[in-house]
Amino acid sequence: MHDRASGLPRSSTTSERGLTRTRTQVVIVGAGPAGLLLGQLLLRAGIDAVILERRSAEYVLGRIRAGVLEQGTVDVLHQAGVGARLSREGLVHEGVEIGFRGRRHRIALKELAGKSVMVYGQTEITRDLMDIRAAGNGKTVYQADEVALLDWQNASPRVSYRKDGVTHEIDCDFIAGCDGFHGVCRASVPSDRYQAFERIYPFGWLGLLADAPPPWNELIYANSERGFALASLRSPTRVRCYVQCSLEDRVDQWSDARFWEEFRQRIGEGAIGDLARAASIEKSIAPLRSFVVEPLRFGRLFLAGDAAHIVPPTGAKGLNLAVSDVFYLYEALRDHYRERDERPLDHYSTRCLRRIWKAERFSWWMTRQLHQFPGDAFSKRMQETELEYLFESRAAQTSMAENYVGLPL
Ligand code: APR
Ligand code: PHB
Numbered sequence: 001m002h003d004r005a006s007g008l009p010r011s012s013t014t015s016e017r018g019l020t021r022t023r024t025q026v027v028i029v030g031a032g033p034a035g036l037l038l039g040q041l042l043l044r045a046g047i048d049a050v051i052l053e054r055r056s057a058e059y060v061l062g063r064i065r066a067g068v069l070e071q072g073t074v075d076v077l078h079q080a081g082v083g084a085r086l087s088r089e090g091l092v093h094e095g096v097e098i099g100f101r102g103r104r105h106r107i108a109l110k111e112l113a114g115k116s117v118m119v120y121g122q123t124e125i126t127r128d129l130m131d132i133r134a135a136g137n138g139k140t141v142y143q144a145d146e147v148a149l150l151d152w153q154n155a156s157p158r159v160s161y162r163k164d165g166v167t168h169e170i171d172c173d174f175i176a177g178c179d180g181f182h183g184v185c186r187a188s189v190p191s192d193r194y195q196a197f198e199r200i201y202p203f204g205w206l207g208l209l210a211d212a213p214p215p216w217n218e219l220i221y222a223n224s225e226r227g228f229a230l231a232s233l234r235s236p237t238r239v240r241c242y243v244q245c246s247l248e249d250r251v252d253q254w255s256d257a258r259f260w261e262e263f264r265q266r267i268g269e270g271a272i273g274d275l276a277r278a279a280s281i282e283k284s285i286a287p288l289r290s291f292v293v294e295p296l297r298f299g300r301l302f303l304a305g306d307a308a309h310i311v312p313p314t315g316a317k318g319l320n321l322a323v324s325d326v327f328y329l330y331e332a333l334r335d336h337y338r339e340r341d342e343r344p345l346d347h348y349s350t351r352c353l354r355r356i357w358k359a360e361r362f363s364w365w366m367t368r369q370l371h372q373f374p375g376d377a378f379s380k381r382m383q384e385t386e387l388e389y390l391f392e393s394r395a396a397q398t399s400m401a402e403n404y405v406g407l408p409l
Contacts, residue, residue, distance in 0.1 A: 030179030034305030036129035041330035068316035070406025090120035099222030113401035201288035215273025229266035288312035295349035315363035
């Protein structure tokens with residue numbers, strides 16, 4: 001089958017002087033959850049796409065990230081055909097708890113906002129998406145080096161990369177920048193073409209993963225005088241826990257014993273159970289950042305997921321936002337190819353940003369209320385008062401619940 005635009009055979013290869021040249025409709029840069037999900041939605045719509053990923057599949061699967069899915073995210077994953085294991089193994093949570101001054105306060109998500117969340121690790125979603133892609137005929141190039149965007153400003157973009165010493169060039173209609181915060185796509189756009197908004201927080205999260213049954217039924221977000229702590233889980237036999245730490249801290253300064261002692265003091269004696277004996281499988285420190293770029297579209301290049309925005313993990317919004325961007329981009333590309341309707345592509349950026357900013361606000365608010373900040377006594381009183389108000393007011397709890405379970409897509 002020949003492609004009308006380029007005259008090149010669609011998805012076939014020409015080779016001249018060690019350079020291969022192919023054509024596809026969409027080049028997706030990055031095989032994180034955003035890139036893989038977009039690839040899967042496009043595949044089901046009959047739209048040809050190639051995914052280029054800098055790392056190996058094993059490396060991508062080794063990254064431990066959050067694991068709380070909004071109902072809207074679950075729905076999109078079902079629509080993409082990757083909902084089966086999620087339905088079997090995901091854990092439905094109807095509430096979360098906030099620890100403060102030695103007490104725990106439950107926010108009844110389901111009762112207040114009418115929806116629950118699903119606990120299912122991002123690594124598992126990535127694995128499900130990789131498996132379904134490997135079983136179908138979507139092309140993914142792992143360990144693609146030197147990915148470069150060419151001519152993305154006009155109607156005939158190209159993407160080049162190197163693999164095993166050979167340079168490859170792909171002609172395409174669109175480029176989807178799903179390559180995360182440090183990727184090449186946003187970096188290829190001159191900085192005077194966009195505005196970036198950023199807040200860097202003066203602390204990090206030290207996370208620990210361990211095989212042990214969680215002694216809590218629902219996630220606990222704790223604001224303690226010693227700093228924030230979060231009790232989370234991945235399954236009925238695996239816990240994921242975090243403590244707020246200094247940005248100067250190194251993982252090797254935190255033995256398991258030190259972690260569990262700090263976690264116990266922050267989360268409270270009642271929640272720790274036998275965890276102090278659980279050996280860590282993974283420990284890592286992540287900085288906290290809020291970041292948004294405006295717009296998300298530059299000619300034929302569309303940014304989605306962490307390439308376009310970062311939220312601090314406190315609201316568990318990172319993956320959910322990546323999924324809504326990708327869903328909007330999929331719909332817009334589908335309408336372009338099926339109906340020749342360009343409007344959804346033109347509205348992509350505005351549509352995403354409306355949702356992104358609300359999730360940014362909520363993640364910033366959760367972060368602000370739950371951590372210890374260096375600062376003045378007034379700010380500390382404001383934080384305490386905000387939490388007291390939350391625990392006393394059903395309206396405030398409803399607002400938190402509505403955002404936590406996710407605003408409509
Ligand atoms: N060329 C090819 N691939 C690249 C390049 C590059 N130059 N740079 C980065 N990548 C790849 C990364 O190796 C990574 O696998 O792009 C992928 C981006 O994946 P993620 O960082 O997981 O971003 P995204 O898919 O948008 O997922 C968002 O991840 O960080 C969390 O909180 C976030 O849960 C959210 C989710
Ligand atoms: C996690 O389980 O890793 C997790 C859960 C909720 C968050 C952040 C991380 O808000």
